[in-house]
Amino acid sequence: MSETRPYNPYVSIDCVVFGFDGKNLKVLLIKRHIDENTGEYNDVKLPGSIIYMDEDLDEAATRVLAELTGLKNIPLSQFYSFGNPLRTSNPRDILWLERTMKTKIERIVTIGYVALIKINRKITLNSKNTSAEWYDVDEVQNMNLAMDHNLIVQKGLDHIKHWLTVEPHMMFKLLPHKFTLSQLRLLYDEINRKKSDVRNFQKKINQWHNLVVLDEFEKGVPHRAGRLYKYQKK
Amino acid sequence: MSETRPYNPYVSIDCVVFGFDGKNLKVLLIKRHIDENTGEYNDVKLPGSIIYMDEDLDEAATRVLAELTGLKNIPLSQFYSFGNPLRTSNPRDILWLERTMKTKIERIVTIGYVALIKINRKITLNSKNTSAEWYDVDEVQNMNLAMDHNLIVQKGLDHIKHWLTVEPHMMFKLLPHKFTLSQLRLLYDEINRKKSDVRNFQKKINQWHNLVVLDEFEKGVPHRAGRLYKYQKK
DNA sequence: GCAAAAGTGTTGAAGCTACACCCATGC
DNA sequence: GCATGGGTGTAGCTTCAACACTTTTGC
Structure with missing residues (x-):
């Protein structure tokens, strides 16, 4: 500089x-x-x-x-x-x-x-x-x-x-450290410009082996709280 | 210029x-x-x-x-x-x-x-x-x-x-106007750096609907002559 | 007749799509 | 109690990989 x-x-x-x-x-x-x-x-x-x-x-x-x-x-x-x-x-x-x-x-x-x-x-x-x-x-x-x-x-x-x-893992760079599966799916759909089926989406990402399930849930939402996950580099 | x-x-x-x-x-x-x-x-x-x-x-x-x-x-x-x-x-x-x-x-x-x-x-x-x-x-x-x-x-x-x-159709730009399925497969394998199974390959490309079967065969080869095809833009 | 490549189907496994109901929470 | 999104399984279909023998031709 x-x-x-x-x-x-x-x-x-x-x-x-x-x-x-x-x-x-x-x-x-x-x-x-x-x-x-x-x-x-x-x-x-x-x-x-x-x-x-x-x-x-x-x-x-x-x-x-x-x-x-x-x-x-x-x-x-x-x-x-x-x-x-x-x-x-x-x-x-x-x-x-x-x-x-x-x-x-x-x-x-x-x-x-x-x-x-x-x-x-x-x-x-x-x-x-x-x-x-x-x-x-x-x-x-x-x-x-x-x-x-x-x-x-x-x-x-x-x-x-x-x-x-x-390289779908790149998505995790856009998400907070801890996130719900909905957030992940909404992001995916937003980039992909089409709605995924919820169950099929979860099946797909469960095969990635980079997601760690946490014992925590989101807070303050006016509906059932979603479970939090984090991304773990292999 | x-x-x-x-x-x-x-x-x-x-x-x-x-x-x-x-x-x-x-x-x-x-x-x-x-x-x-x-x-x-x-x-x-x-x-x-x-x-x-x-x-x-x-x-x-x-x-x-x-x-x-x-x-x-x-x-x-x-x-x-x-x-x-x-x-x-x-x-x-x-x-x-x-x-x-x-x-x-x-x-x-x-x-x-x-x-x-x-x-x-x-x-x-x-x-x-x-x-x-x-x-x-x-x-x-x-x-x-x-x-x-x-x-x-x-x-x-x-x-x-x-x-x-x-866009696998791009391969046709590399082939002569008339070509055999072997030529097509060898080209595919050459770019892809791995050998395809012959039968599976033919099944795959038959779904492309851009290949026109000709009533001609290659000539002068020391083995059974292969059928010629051409590429037809849809 | 032999060497060399052409041509041709089936089976099992994996992956993809479509689809519906109960659950937990905030208000 | 109601609105909102969370969470879950199965069945049919499509796609992909693996695999072997007969045919045609030039020499």
Whole structure:
């Protein structure tokens, strides 16, 4: 983070960070303020930034996420790269980029990374002018994100949906340490965009051998309390 | 392709083009000659090049492949991006890149694309100093390709292996117009790196409904001739 | 006639889907 | 006591793996 480390103004990282609030899948977005002398403009974008000249992509993703949100030790997975030359051609985007990066921007190819975190992780911001918030993934589809970030979120979603079949354990990263089977199923259904049969779902996950049954139950619910489970890495 | 169209020397495309000769999976590589005054050096690399400043990635992939091999109308799929800052740090690579691109090279992030073609397609080269050849994928693992191209080939392989389950029809792009079920099975097994049971395999592919049985048989084989099939898009 | 690959069915195991009722809790 | 979601088993169907012998052809 030294001030003299040169940027590569042609390549950036964008992080699609997903969370789950027990009901909806959420994505972490950062509010962006543009003062177009002074047309004023507020919108919302993915946490992302250009990379340093001598920086590996995975490394850059980790750094960018930490710098913009304070989130550390988050495994990030590259999923797709976006290089439409018009993706940063909106004057608003150019203005914002050049002010923020303090460098001339021509055209940026961005590498998309995806991460799954527990939604109650503390987010800290590096600037008073910004704020990060969780947005419903469904809402985001109808919002107008900065640059091509709608597309990036969509591709990120496709990517984690694909994980459901290939590595379903990734879901546990989105759940609290202790969770009920309903929470697990709702999350699964939310990502998969279809309702599972309750009994069949429980049969399926009982074969995963990574769930530990706890002697605890959820509290304060206006119905029979669900049993709590935790995930145990094998 | 005008001479004045400026390059973006920070982003490149590399194409992993696969073919199948009836027995082995092959990858298309380009011989590269370096004269290091005159240490002489010959090695082999993927068809790839830096992109133009105003060019979309998919567009660049199509152009680069056409320019370097004459292959047109080839669907290319992006599969992964490679950005280790040391990937082009070998002096040999720098020398070659700067001579070929006629521009100063600092560090290149490359976007990997994969394509599947029939192995008898005509390859034409744009220069007398280069030549393109098909290499056994297995051999390539033990060769020392330029830059990080061994890694890129490996990731490309993983990608098409994954296609077997998700979109198995892609295999037909690698086969001749008319083919036997053995050829199809050998290709499947080659990509999947395991032997299928003959009968089970035929049952599986009979459910695809994209195979048309022909009234023709292969010729000149020293055993019972296999029936020919063709692929019919639905 | 022999070497080499083509072609062809059945069985058992595992996994997937569909489906309905009683239970515990908060209000 | 009622509304809400928790928790539980079975039966039919589909899918997948394992397995061996006869046919055709070139030489």
